[in-house]
Every structure is written in structure tokens, then in C-alpha cells.
Amino acid sequence: MKRVDELPFLNFLSPEFQADPAPILGELRSHAPTLQTAIGGLVIDHGTVEALLALDGADHVRRRKLGSRAFTPRAVERLRRAMRSLTEELIDGFAGRGSCEFMAEFANHHPVQVICEMLGVPSGDHDDFARWNDQITWVLSFELANRLDEVRQGFEGLSSYIDDLIVERSVQPRDDLLSALILAEDGGDRLGPIELRSMIAGLLFAGYDTTRNQLGISLALFAEYPEQWARLAAEPELASRVVEESLRFLGAIAVAPRMAAEDMEIAGYHIPKRTLVSLGTAAANHDPAVYEEPQMFDISVEREPQLTFGGGPHYCLGASLARAEMQEALPIFARRMPDAKVGPDVAWRPRTGVFGPVTLPLSFTPKWD
Numbered sequence: 001m002k003r004v005d006e007l008p009f010l011n012f013l014s015p016e017f018q019a020d021p022a023p024i025l026g027e028l029r030s031h032a033p034t035l036q037t038a039i040g041g042l043v044i045d046h047g048t049v050e051a052l053l054a055l056d057g058a059d060h061v062r063r064r065k066l067g068s069r070a071f072t073p074r075a076v077e078r079l080r081r082a083m084r085s086l087t088e089e090l091i092d093g094f095a096g097r098g099s100c101e102f103m104a105e106f107a108n109h110h111p112v113q114v115i116c117e118m119l120g121v122p123s124g125d126h127d128d129f130a131r132w133n134d135q136i137t138w139v140l141s142f143e144l145a146n147r148l149d150e151v152r153q154g155f156e157g158l159s160s161y162i163d164d165l166i167v168e169r170s171v172q173p174r175d176d177l178l179s180a181l182i183l184a185e186d187g188g189d190r191l192g193p194i195e196l197r198s199m200i201a202g203l204l205f206a207g208y209d210t211t212r213n214q215l216g217i218s219l220a221l222f223a224e225y226p227e228q229w230a231r232l233a234a235e236p237e238l239a240s241r242v243v244e245e246s247l248r249f250l251g252a253i254a255v256a257p258r259m260a261a262e263d264m265e266i267a268g269y270h271i272p273k274r275t276l277v278s279l280g281t282a283a284a285n286h287d288p289a290v291y292e293e294p295q296m297f298d299i300s301v302e303r304e305p306q307l308t309f310g311g312g313p314h315y316c317l318g319a320s321l322a323r324a325e326m327q328e329a330l331p332i333f334a335r336r337m338p339d340a341k342v343g344p345d346v347a348w349r350p351r352t353g354v355f356g357p358v359t360l361p362l363s364f365t366p367k368w369d
Contacts, residue, residue, distance in 0.1 A: 007036040033267045040276030044283035046290045053311035070180035083328040102360040107212035115207030120176025132158040213252035213356025223342045236331035248306035254282035281307040337364040
């Protein structure tokens with residue numbers, strides 16, 4: 001059996017990889033389905049990533065089962081009308097001038113308002129939730145060491161608020177997701193206060209930061225592919241396929257980190273216990289063994305399911321919410337901003353955490369109904 005140090009090495013901090021990882025991964029893929037990096041292994045083969053995503057312990061399955069009893073498709077579906085109304089309202093704020101900074105004027109507002117509405121957080125507190133989440137997301141960045149104070153403030157602010165909200169909803173349940181999570185039970189088993197706090201923080205992260213970045217990515221992609229933008233405007237029923245292709249082609253999350261709980265073998269290589277193994281969902285989404293012409297962004301092609309939301313017990317609990325938000329928003333943008341173009345001052349986050357635009361200036365010819 002081969003050792004990890006015999007794997008091809010990937011420098012994911014190199015300028016070349018940060019600029020465009022596809023050709024580098026494509027070359028390395030021809031040598032091995034798993035790579036070594038400065039912080040551990042990176043699995044890039046679609047089949048192996050999919051199989052490893054399904055592995056987990058019984059405790060996670062228990063929490064996931066209880067959470068799923070509250071976070072149902074019905075809870076998401078009943079918010080779709082509100083999602084559309086909020087999208088139109090936010091676009092109205094900048095449509096008249098034919099330009100916007102998309103992240104500041106739309107993406108930073110829409111997802112957090114939707115997830116807070118779903119949880120039952122009062123509207124006056126939505127901005128606090130957004131700020132705390134912004135601070136917490138640095139835990140997934142290599143800049144964490146320089147952002148510890150911000151992360152601490154975010155965790156303390158969010159934890160304190162959620163704890164108070166849990167106490168309030170425990171006494172007076174309402175028709176919202178938080179109350180449903182508190183009341184969820186399976187044979188007398190319920191989520192404890194720490195588990196509730198952790199699950200709500202996870203839903204906020206999935207429902208806000210990743211979704212806002214994926215929305216920004218999608219707008220930037222369609223500005224590069226105007227013919228597909230026009231097709232979505234003409235055929236809004238393609239929204240579901242559009243969302244899946246955006247998530248496959250360039251996802252806000254590129255890896256799912258895991259720690260080997262015991263010695264194991266991956267694709268013929270020995271992985272020692274406690275080795276960090278990152279499952280390269282982005283790389284797997286471009287595996288030519290699974291996807292025909294994977295480097296082509298094409299909303300007309302029927303493809304295998306993408307892995308950006310994970311899989312198995314770790315499949316993103318907020319996937320249905322993120323999908324619904326994008327499915328409702330993107331056709332409206334295609335209709336009202338038919339010739340959207342990205343300005344010269346676009347700035348991107350590094351590919352070492354949650355990826356997406358920091359700023360995304362857009363210009364367009366307004367189209368009013």
C-alpha cells in the first residue's frame with residue numbers, strides 16, 4: 001500500500017491555483033485520485049468523494065434526524081412568495097440607475113432576511129445576525145490567526161442571542177423553525193440547548209454566507225455567458241437546472257474537511273489516523289469521468305448531481321433553502337437585468353475558504369414590467 005507522502009503535491013496557495021485551479025487539478029488528476037497538500041490529503045475523484053461524504057458516526061445521524069423533523073421542504077416552500085417579493089423590492093432600490101454593487105445592495109441582505117424570517121428572528125435584529133455571521137466565517141479562512149477577536153465577538157454575540165431566543169421560544173412557541181427545532185423529538189429524544197445553538201448557527205452560516213456568495217458567483221458567471229442569461233429570461237422554468245449548473249461549475253464551497261478517525265485506505269493509499277483529509281467537492285464536480293465537458297458552463301445539459309452540498313449524513317441541511325432562494329431570484333434578475341455586465345472593480349475572496357465576490361459592480365439596461 002502506498003503512503004500519503006507519495007501522492008502528487010498541490011500548492012493551493014500558489015498564484016496560479018488561486019487564479020484558475022481547473023488546469024492544475026486536471027493535470028494532477030491524471031496521476032492520482034488523491035493529492036497531498038501542506039495541511040493533509042485532498043480527494044479529487046468524484047466516486048471517492050461521494051463515498052467518503054456518506055461516512056459518519058451515530059451521534060451526527062441522531063442530530064441530523066431530529067433537525068430534519070423541523071427543517072422540512074414544506075417550511076421552505078411556504079417562503080417562496082416572500083423570497084420573490086423581497087427580490088423585487090431590493091432590485092427596485094437600484095434598478096432605476098442601471099447599476100449596483102450587487103453584494104452590498106442585494107446579496108448581503110436577501111439571504112439573511114430569509115433565514116431570519118424562517119427562524120423567527122425579529123426584523124430589527126437581522127443586521128446583527130449578518131454581522132455576527134460575517135465575523136464567524138473567518139474560522140474557515142487561513143486568515144483566522146489575524147481575525148481571532150472578530151471571530152470571538154461573532155460567536156459570543158450569536159450564542160448569547162440564540163440562548164435568549166431558545167428560552168423565549170421554549171416558554172412561548174411560535175410558528176417558526178426555532179420553535180419546531182425545540183419541539184422536535186424522536187422517541188422522547190430532543191435536541192439539547194448546546195445542540196440547538198450549534199444547529200441554528202450552522203443553518204445561519206449555510207443560509208446566509210454561502211448563499212450570498214453563490215448568488216454573486218452566479219451573476220458573475222452569467223455576465224460571462226450572456227446567451228445563457230437570455231435563455232433563462234425567456235425560459236424561467238429552467239431555474240432549477242441553472243442553480244445546479246452554477247453550483248457544479250463554481251461553488252462557494254470547494255472542500256469538505258474531514259479527520260480520519262482511524263487508519264484507513266483511500267484509493268490504494270494508507271491514511272493514518274488523525275490525518276486531515278479534505279474532500280474536494282469542487283474538483284469532483286469537474287471530473288471528466290462523470291461530467292461531459294466539465295469545464296463548460298451550460299444550463300441546457302442534463303448532468304449527474306453535483307456534490308457542492310455534500311452527501312449522505314453530511315448533506316447540507318439548508319440545501320433546500322439555498323436552492324429555493326436562487327431558483328426564485330435568478331430568473332427575476334435575468335428578466336430585469338437582461339444585459340448585466342461586470343464592472344472593472346470586481347474583487348474576489350481567496351480560494352482558501354468560502355469563495356465568492358467581495359464586491360461585484362454590475363451595470364445594465366433597466367427593464368420594467
